[in-house]
Amino acid sequence: MTDTLVVGAGFGGIAVALRCRAMGHKVTLLDRLDQLGGRAQVFEKEGFRHDAGPTVITAPFMFEELFELFGKKLNNYATFVPLDTWYEFYFDDQQHFTYKGDIEHTYREIARFNEADVAGYKALLKLSEKIFKVGFDELSSKPFTRFSSMMSQAPALIRLKSYLTVYGLVSKFIKNEHLRKVFSVHPLLVGGNPFTTTSIYTLIHYLERKWGIHFCMGGTGALVAALKQLMIEEGIAIRLNSDVDQININDGRATGVTLSAGEVISAHNVIFNGDAPHAYRALLPSHLKRQPIRRPDAATQYSMGLYVLYFGTRKTYSDIAHHTIWLGPRHKELLADIFDRHVIPDDFSLYLHRPTATDPSFAPPDCDSFYVLCPVSNLLSGTDWSIEGPALRERIVTALDRTILPGLRDTICADFWMTPQDFKNRYRSEHGAGFSIAPTLTQSAYFRYHNRDPDIPNLYFTGAGTHPGAGLPGVLSSAKVVENLLNGATT
Numbered sequence: 127m128t129d130t131l132v133v134g135a136g137f138g139g140i141a142v143a144l145r146c147r148a149m150g151h152k153v154t155l156l157d158r159l160d161q162l163g164g165r166a167q168v169f170e171k172e173g174f175r176h177d178a179g180p181t182v183i184t185a186p187f188m189f190e191e192l193f194e195l196f197g198k199k200l201n202n203y204a205t206f207v208p209l210d211t212w213y214e215f216y217f218d219d220q221q222h223f224t225y226k227g228d229i230e231h232t233y234r235e236i237a238r239f240n241e242a243d244v245a246g247y248k249a250l251l252k253l254s255e256k257i258f259k260v261g262f263d264e265l266s267s268k269p270f271t272r273f274s275s276m277m278s279q280a281p282a283l284i285r286l287k288s289y290l291t292v293y294g295l296v297s298k299f300i301k302n303e304h305l306r307k308v309f310s311v312h313p314l315l316v317g318g319n320p321f322t323t324t325s326i327y328t329l330i331h332y333l334e335r336k337w338g339i340h341f342c343m344g345g346t347g348a349l350v351a352a353l354k355q356l357m358i359e360e361g362i363a364i365r366l367n368s369d370v371d372q373i374n375i376n377d378g379r380a381t382g383v384t385l386s387a388g389e390v391i392s393a394h395n396v397i398f399n400g401d402a403p404h405a406y407r408a409l410l411p412s413h414l415k416r417q418p419i420r421r422p423d424a425a426t427q428y429s430m431g432l433y434v435l436y437f438g439t440r441k442t443y444s445d446i447a448h449h450t451i452w453l454g455p456r457h458k459e460l461l462a463d464i465f466d467r468h469v470i471p472d473d474f475s476l477y478l479h480r481p482t483a484t485d486p487s488f489a490p491p492d493c494d495s496f497y498v499l500c501p502v503s504n505l506l507s508g509t510d511w512s513i514e515g516p517a518l519r520e521r522i523v524t525a526l527d528r529t530i531l532p533g534l535r536d537t538i539c540a541d542f543w544m545t546p547q548d549f550k551n552r553y554r555s556e557h558g559a560g561f562s563i564a565p566t567l568t569q570s571a572y573f574r575y576h577n578r579d580p581d582i583p584n585l586y587f588t589g590a591g592t593h594p595g596a597g598l599p600g601v602l603s604s605a606k607v608v609e610n611l612l613n614g615a616t617t
């Protein structure tokens with residue numbers, strides 16, 4: 127019998143496994159895939175390496191904490207490097223905005239678009255710090271398992287204007303339309319539409335400014351490997367290729383899981399790190415399908431889907447930054463197509479990852495490794511991705527060839543892609559959503575999936591669909607919430 131069984135080896139699962147181990151539990155971590163990391167899988171093709179998912183590290187201290195639990199130092203296992211240029215933004219009218227860690231540079235960039243917005247940006251940053259102090263410092267590792275805990279935070283949240291959207295709040299400070307897009311982009315990195323995501327997420331401005339944006343040398347996969355080494359050293363049992371078909375409940379308690387191959391694994395505590403809505407729909411008895419607030423699936427807003435094209439190039443594009451955001455002609459309407467109308471339009475906006483800008487080991491000599499991420503509707507669009515996948519690849523290659531990657535059509539190689547259908551099949555994401563449920567106000571804190579089931583006291587949840595939400599800082603925080611609950615926190 128294992129004390130604590132963690133199902134799902136995404137960052138939330140790995141972090142909670144380590145936290146439980148540090149509390150003295152005997153821990154088993156299992157995943158249906160053949161690698162650790164969840165959405166942070168690593169793909170290799172023809173000498174090109176790709177981190178499948180997360181690449182931007184905004185809270186390095188949260189990884190350091192996991193090593194410190196055991197009196198160890200992260201920098202003996204992995205190397206984080208701060209990036210000088212955080213993002214390069216390209217607009218449809220040929221303008222571009224360079225977003226750097228050097229704040230004086232940011233002021234100059236803002237002034238190129240609109241001098242008056244420099245003061246607005248400074249005020250936005252100040253407010254972002256206040257939001258961070260409440261949203262991150264106070265609330266992100268606090269369990270929201272009772273409505274009263276939500277109500278006690280309501281005055282602070284109202285004072286900080288959490289009822290506004292990220293775009294709405296940014297627009298109060300910034301007048302230039304291009305700059306509004308730049309400074310409200312963050313929800314898209316955690317699965318939200320800036321026009322509907324609660325402005326609590328503007329805390330990311332402060333997070334970035336305080337700690338910077340980092341890259342783990344060797345990639346996010348190297349960070350997963352470092353955590354794997356730590357888990358092995360600390361005696362956490364790891365089982366891959368283990369697909370959980372059922373979370374077993376007996377007499378109001380979780381007793382373990384049944385794998386698809388029929389094996390039963392018993393445990394005192396079960397912590398689920400896969401997609402929480404998937405657990406309630408497919409793995410648990412139907413009378414428990416009541417999380418988070420008895421909301422029917424049809425009333426739940428899922429995050430967008432992701433189409434990710436991984437490719438190499440037989441030349442280097444040395445003027446392309448590590449992180450690029452390429453904005454198409456439409457913004458608000460494009461996002462409404464993706465999030466609300468669930469259609470796949472001909473146009474798009476893109477995020478381009480070029481790890482070879484920082485770490486040449488990702489590609490053979492004189493080559494580049496890339497992935498391009500295109501936010502699309504999740505599977506609620508009804509799209510047949512076996513047809514749309516190759517078609518969208520063509521449209522994206524054409525657009526990049528015409529603009530920032532000239533000659534791409536002739537130099538692209540070793541390409542392949544993931545669609546929302548793959549997210550559903552591989553990660554068991556409900557509706558193929560890239561980031562579980564969307565980060566709206568009515569799906570946050572108490573209204574998000576609770577980190578402990580309301581009826582089963584030893585069934586816990588970490589990961590993107592749970593409080594506080596998606597993104598690496600979010601899922602690492604969800605592991606802290608579970609630790610707090612295991613330690614007897616009651617709210």
Ligand SMILES: Cc1cc2nc3c(=O)[nH]c(=O)nc-3n(C[C@H](O)[C@H](O)[C@H](O)COP(=O)(O)OP(=O)(O)OC[C@H]3O[C@@H](n4cnc5c(N)ncnc54)[C@H](O)[C@@H]3O)c2cc1C
Binds near residue numbers: 137180
């Ligand atoms: C393309 C992409 C880019 C991103 N970029 C960034 C970024 O730059 N920075 C950032 O902070 N965040 C980023 N994110 C978001 C971030 O990666 C995720 O929010 C986070 O990694 C999710 O972690 P998780 O703990 O929820 O687990 P997941 O990564 O979702 O892993 C869950 C695991 O559970 C397993 N599982 C599910 N069901 C079962 C079952 N029944 N049995 C066994 N195993 C099961 C799955 O196989 C999976 O391995 C990105 C996400 C994507 C997809």
